[in-house]
Amino acid sequence: MHIPDGFIDLRTSAAFAAVSTVAVAGAVKGARKQLSEQSAPLAGLTAVFIFAVQMLNFPVAAGTSGHLIGAALAMVLVGPYAATLALVVVLIIQAFLFADGGLTALGLSIFNMAVISVWVSFAVFMLLKKIFPKTKSWLVVATFISALISVPAAAVGFVIQYAIGANATFSVGAVLNAMVGTHILIGIGEAIISALTVSAVLASRSDLVFGWDKKNTTLEIRS
Amino acid sequence: MKISNRKFYASALLVSVLLAGGASFYASSSPDGLEKVAEDVGFIETAKDHTFGDFTLSDYGIAGLENARLSVGFAGLIGVVATALVAMGLFMLIRKKAPSKNQ
Numbered sequence: 001m002h003i004p005d006g007f008i009d010l011r012t013s014a015a016f017a018a019v020s021t022v023a024v025a026g027a028v029k030g031a032r033k034q035l036s037e038q039s040a041p042l043a044g045l046t047a048v049f050i051f052a053v054q055m056l057n058f059p060v061a062a063g064t065s066g067h068l069i070g071a072a073l074a075m076v077l078v079g080p081y082a083a084t085l086a087l088v089v090v091l092i093i094q095a096f097l098f099a100d101g102g103l104t105a106l107g108l109s110i111f112n113m114a115v116i117s118v119w120v121s122f123a124v125f126m127l128l129k130k131i132f133p134k135t136k137s138w139l140v141v142a143t144f145i146s147a148l149i150s151v152p153a154a155a156v157g158f159v160i161q162y163a164i165g166a167n168a169t170f171s172v173g174a175v176l177n178a179m180v181g182t183h184i185l186i187g188i189g190e191a192i193i194s195a196l197t198v199s200a201v202l203a204s205r206s207d208l209v210f211g212w213d214k215k216n217t218t219l220e221i222r223s
Numbered sequence: 224m225k226i227s228n229r230k231f232y233a234s235a236l237l238v239s240v241l242l243a244g245g246a247s248f249y250a251s252s253s254p255d256g257l258e259k260v261a262e263d264v265g266f267i268e269t270a271k272d273h274t275f276g277d278f279t280l281s282d283y284g285i286a287g288l289e290n291a292r293l294s295v296g297f298a299g300l301i302g303v304v305a306t307a308l309v310a311m312g313l314f315m316l317i318r319k320k321a322p323s324k325n326q
Contacts, residue, residue: 001257006271032317040318041228045235047310051302052243055283055295057251064259065251082314089310097305098298099273099281158257168266178260186256204226 001069001154001183002094003109003161005102012165017107023115024088030081034210042208043078047086049197050074051093058189066186069154071117072125072147073194076139076211077201080122087114112157121150125211136202139212140195147194151187155179236307243299247283248292 008016035043050070057065070090074083091109094100101109125146132138159179163172198209206212226234254262261267279286280298288294 001255003257004270004273006269007261007266028317031314032319035314035318037318037320040314041232041311043314044307044311045232045239048239048303048306049235051306052239052247052299055243055247055250055299055302057253057255059251059253060256063253064256065253066256067250085313086310089313090306093302093306093309096275097278097280097302098283099275099278100283102271103274155256162266166266167269170264170266174264175260175266178264179256182256182260205231207225208231 001109001112001158002091002101003105003112003158005104006167008105008108008161009165009167010104012161013104013108016111016161020107020110020115024084024110027081027084027088031079031085034079034081039078039082039208039210043074043082043086046070046074046077046083047089050086051090053193054090054094060182060185060189064182064185066151066183066189068190068193069113069117069151070194071113071154072121072143072150072190073197075118075122076125076143076146076194076198077209079210080118082210083118083122084114087118108158108161112154112161116157117150117154120153121146124149129211134213136199136206136212139202139209140199143198143211144191144195148184148187148191151190152180152183155183239303240300243303244296247295247299 050068050073053068053070055067057067060066071083071087074086078086088110091101091106091114095103095106125142128142128145132142156179159172159176162175201209202212207214258267261270273281275281280301283298284294285297288297
């Protein structure tokens with residue numbers, strides 16, 4: 001969902017760049033409090049892993065592909081603040097080194113994938129964690145659902161930007177339908193990859209997983 | 224089955240290298256969700272060429288390298304290294320330091 005230059009006018013792009021800058025500054029502040037000596041390297045590796053998996057476009061429907069965003073995955077592994085920053089690093093590298101995502105559109109893409117996608121999935125995840133039993137399997141289910149929702153959430157972000165400042169005159173309703181429909185399909189891929197990755201980390205180093213409360217481990221023995 | 228920090232980080236890095244450097248060759252080249260929607264609805268015409276569209280690494284390939292497998296593979300590896308440097312640098316810079324522990 002990397003937006004090329006030209007889809008959205010410059011004024012709207014600049015406004016979203018400003019909003020994204022404020023959000024990223026907030027994420028730096030939050031991550032400063034949340035990242036420890038232990039979790040900082042994991043946050044770095046999460047960004048690397050997301051970059052790698054974002055290269056792997058999978059087919060979703062006739063003539064359409066999708067790839068991981070990684071917002072929900074990063075949020076569960078390292079918390080929402082560091083997740084926002086990990087996504088920002090990936091998006092900047094892609095835009096400047098690989099011409100993937102326009103430079104004037106960078107603020108728009110950061111807003112959709114590093115801010116909306118991360119924080120919507122975080123809200124869903126926290127809600128599910130309250131409802132679900134506190135086991136690793138249910139944490140993986142919560143990851144799956146948060147990831148599934150995170151992709152159409154980012155797509156809605158684009159539709160909002162399109163509604164405010166598109167350089168085209170096609171109806172917002174048509175764009176909304178097409179974007180949400182396609183990205184629910186891509187969200188299934190996102191959910192599978194995120195759930196598998198979180199399971200692997202939970203199995204090997206659950207102590208590093210932000211979304212997993214360490215004290216649950218003792219509770220598990222009893223049940 | 225708790226594994227050591229070193230083993231964990233090394234395996235995560237290895238998986239990323241294999242995916243970006245090897246598996247990326249098999250990725251679907253169909254337009255992604257947004258691009259397809261833009262084509263179907265019709266606003267694809269408003270897209271402009273990328274500022275760095277002629278850059279050596281644009282579109283995840285090494286310009287001039289004919290072998291597609293090597294081209295995307297090397298581009299992926301460069302991306303992994305670049306992301307690692309920037310992300311590790313950033314997160315090490317902003318993490319909270321353990322109190323009075325000299326390492």
